[in-house]
Amino acid sequence: xxxxxxxxxMALLIFFxxxxxxxxRELLPIVFTGVYLRFxxxxxxxxxxxxxxxxxxxxxxxxxxxxxxxxIWPVVTYLFIQYLPKIKVWIYILSWSVLMYVYVRVLFWxxxxxxxxxxxxxxxxxxxxxxxxxxxLFWKWLRKPYTIKKTSRS
Numbered sequence: 284x285x286x287x288x289x290x291x292x293m294a295l296l297i298f299f300x301x302x303x304x305x306x307x308r309e310l311l312p313i314v315f316t317g318v319y320l321r322f323x324x325x326x327x328x329x330x331x332x333x334x335x336x337x338x339x340x341x342x343x344x345x346x347x348x349x350x351x352x353x354x355i356w357p358v359v360t361y362l363f364i365q366y367l368p369k370i371k372v373w374i375y376i377l378s379w380s381v382l383m384y385v386y387v388r389v390l391f392w393x394x395x396x397x398x399x400x401x402x403x404x405x406x407x408x409x410x411x412x413x414x415x416x417x418x419x420l421f422w423k424w425l426r427k428p429y430t431i432k433k434t435s436r437s
Contacts, residue, residue, distance in 0.1 A: 284339060286393050287347055290386070291354040298358040303365055310361055316421050317360030320414055321352040328410075336397045347395070359383060363415065364422055376419055380411040387411070 325348045328335045337344045363379050387407050390396050 284343060284347065284395065287351060287390070287395060291350060294355040294358040298361065301365075302358075302361055306365060310364055312425060313364050313418065313422050314357045314360050317414075317418055318352055318357055320417060321356045324410060324414070325352065334399050334402050336399070338394060338397065355386075360418060363418060367419070367422065372419060376412070376415045379415050380408065383414075384408050384411045 329337065329348065337347055339347065359379070366375075368375055384407055387396075388404065391398070
C-alpha cells in the first residue's frame with residue numbers, strides 16, 4: 284500500500300515538473316476520458332469478472348484502485364497526450380504501454396494485486412496497449428474541427 288502512495292506522490296511531482304499547464308483546459312477532456320477508461324477497466328477486471336483481487340481491508344480494496352485512477356492515470360494520460368508526436372505514433376503508444384505494463388507488474392510483484400488462475404501477463408499488456416490506443420483515437424476524434432454543414436433547411 285505504501286508503494287502505491289509513493290507512486291501517486293511521484294506521479295504528482297512529475298506532473299508539476301513536466302506538464303505544460305497552459306494546455307490544461309485543452310487536455311482536460313481527454314484526461315477525463317482516460318479516468319473513465321481506467322474506471323471501466325477496473326469495473327470489468329475487479330468487480331464484474333473478478334479476475335483481479337486487491338489485497339487488504341475492505342476500505343483499501345475500495346480506495347486503492349480509485350486513488351490510483353484519480354492520481355497516476357490522469358497524469359499518465361496528460362503527459363501521454365502532451366508529448367504525442369506527429370510521426371511514429373504507434374512506437375510511442377507501445378513505449379507508454381510497456382512503461383505502464385511494468386507499473387502494473389510491480390503492483391502484482393509487491394502483492395498489492397493478485398490474479399485468478401488463467402490470467403496471463405500478456406492480457407495486461409493487451410489492456411495497456413488498448414488503453415493507449417483508445418486514448419490516441421479519442422484524441423484524434425476530439426481534435427477534428429467542428430463544422431456545420433448547410434442543408435436545404437438552413
